[in-house]
Amino acid sequence: MLRRNFMKTLSAAAITTAFGFTSVSALAAETIKVGVLHSLSGTMAISETALKETVLMAIDEINSKGGVLGKKLEPVVVDPASNWPLFAEKARQLLSKDKVAVTFGCWTSVSRKSVLPVYKELNGLLFYPVQYEGEELERNVFYTGAAPNQQAIPAVEYLMSKDGGEAKRFVLLGTDYVYPRTTNKILRAFLKSKGVADADIMEEYTPFGHSDYQTIIAKIKKFSSEGKKTAVVSTINGDSNVPFYKELGNAGLKATEVPVVAFSVGEEELRGVDTKPLVGHLASWNYFMSLKNVENDKFTKLYRAWAVKQKLPNADKAVTNDPMEATYVGVYMWKQAVEKAKSTDVDKVIAAMGGQTFKAPSGFTIKMDEKNHHLHKPVFIGEIKADGQFNVVWKTPGPVKAQPWSPYIPGNDKKKDEPEGK
């Protein structure tokens, strides 16, 4: 009995695999499959949904111009629902069932960490479009977002400068997971190197999806009234930002007194908030929608048109932000690398990625580093305006090379600036 069942399962499995193979190879003749791994529900949907739209928009644009290597791109969209183990399952499905040539996905570092083993084991290719804490360099991943020296460190330097308000005390506020914890570790070391005492740094964490920020705002108020100019560095992620900024506005904590600089809040997250009381609070990114240049004009128009065409909610007020730009750049750089390698084979594409350049919506020609899988990116610091956009108040003269291994973490000086070979 048992044996017969077993045989049955086996033959069924054989049939499905056979079918699976034929269908894949039949399609592969016409299309290249591209995986999209972003949360479309749950706490991170506020940020990640727009990234899915950006990938689809870029694919649509590429397809309308003839595709890649003469083949059309075919997106495979999955929803890991802000559930970290589900990210790994969906990644495995994309790689082994759908056989995607490349995946664009993840926002939180915890989701990236959970899919990493899958990409390493199955030799997949992941483009990660969000600023993160560094401390990682994987052969199978290209990081198109910022490393700490391209976002966090310049932002804190700005806060300490004369124009930034000469902050002497810092509140490091974040959601409780790997990105805020590591970033704050780096920032603490950096602040110490600048002579800020431990007593002048307050670190606070909240769980994912936290919605009651009364106590924390009261604590910040108290901390800031104990003398010296105070600034808040926020690494709060996901939809918790909406109640946080609402509370901040209602509690009357003005940017001229205690500026809040955020690393995970952009135009998209601010859509759900009344920004009038938030004027002057800051964000540090490698792109803002309000930048004025030809590429950005094209990019924002393209996305607006896409939003209207796809009937996205509030399409008339659709905004672009930094991770969307990084996603867009990633898709195009992958296309260029595939065309250079004349193949979608992961190893060949990885070899062809180094040194690729792209005229990005940030207004600069940005380059994928020859070795370290990160982009050279410009850094901008913007202040929130009453209309939810950002006014750029500081920027680097040109693109900055990424340091995935922050020099402010001991032991990193011995790490190599390129991924370990296979």
Place this chain on the structure above:
Amino acid sequence: MRTTGLLLCGWLLSTACLAAIDPTLLKPLASEDSETKIAAIAALAQAAPDEALPVLKALADDSLALAGERVVIVDGARVLDAASHTEIKPTATETIGINNRVRRELSGALAALRLFSNERAMRWQAAQELTASADAKMLPLLDRALAVETDTGIRTRLQLAHAQASLGSTEAQVRLAAVRVLGESSDPNVRQMLLPLTEKRGDAWIEPDSAVRAAAGTSIRSIEQRLAWADNLGRAFTGLSLGSILLLAALGLAITYGVMGVINMAHGELLMVGAYSAWVMQSVFRAHLPGLLDWYLLAAIPVGFFSAALVGILMERIVIRHLYGRPLETLLATWGISLFLMQVARTLFGAQNVEVANPVWMAGGIEVLPNLMLPWNRIIIVGFSIAVLVVMWAILNLSRLGMFVRAVTQNRAMAGCVGVPTGRVDTLAFGLGAGIAGLGGVALSQIANVGPDMGQGYIVDSFMVVVLGGVGQLAGAVWAALGLGVFTKFLEGWTGAVVAKIVVLIFIIIFIQKRPQGLFALKGRFVES
């Protein structure tokens, strides 16, 4: 009509009266460099105080722009030359951006100009802003303002600012007077200013005069007393606010679970229905009644109540009715309903959160003391939860339906015997509980995110409140919600939000083990087993 005409004339006259500003004074306002901008603001305010006000106001509101070489004020579709106040038609304008540093200087300059405004509210606000940044440079200005100011409230503020500004005086007598006046303040920044006066640098006192030192000590103590009082008040309020939110979330469950004994896992989704009705009403008002948009929330209250009640009644009629007395099956069935409702919301409204804006009258807060601001949305929610509680108490204790509900809960068979239609009472009671949950959802939409799975976050809290309070008791739910609110907020202040959450859950587990009947146990023979 005539008044508008008059007003328009007056406005035209007033603008015509303004003398032209020297454009060379305006040009540096558009500089990229903050230093130049700040100097330009000071120079402009000095040279032409009356004419500067509209220009600086425009700069603060992001409506000052550069059109070619000219500095212009953008006023909706109109563009005015900032120097001459004549309307011009430039091809393109580029807004002049400012950063926080410029904004700080600008608000100081604006406050100084507004200090002589004819409107009391303007002067009040200006005096308040000046207290934050008063220094020796402002003394002449404050002296002038104090000489003409008649309003006592504003005078007090100005005197505080004056005292702050004269702390650096070289005469001990002036400093002493200043320190004494500052003892009346309740601003933490003032305490910070006074602290150095009581400290030593090396071997020498920073403040040479011993009388001033002693006065500073007294002033600091009285400020600190006031600050501590405000701190405690603030902590109590945050606890009360969280308690009221927990109560609103749990009140509906107190009826469906507490009184009727139905373990309703779909309770969180009933909250969600209420929250989405707030969003729907907001969209309806936005599309059809944009003038009344600020009042959409009032319309959302009945809509939220009845839509959630309707969902509840359907649930009861179709599913739960058949499962009375079988708690395990009820639990599974309502859990299924909860998943079903979430999916329905996802299909109807999308998986992403929707934006529910606070109406204008719920934004901001009242400043009780400089370090204590009570946000309006939270005050209103506390009031709303009290109102809901009162209405519910009245329904349960004063109405015929309430009497029937209590009768059925206490002894179903006997109630049926004396002619109470137990089936219909069950349905109505469940509908009432669901409707109250809908009201809770409307309130939650004002402070939390509205999305398909928002209910999941509240279901645990709601059960916690009801079980802790004692099943079958309204009073229990009230005390449990307030207690949990204050306890959580106290812990959060002490250990941080992550640990507080863990500690609260552990506390509940231990509490339920030691006292399974909750805070208040029902007594009497109707208590089952």
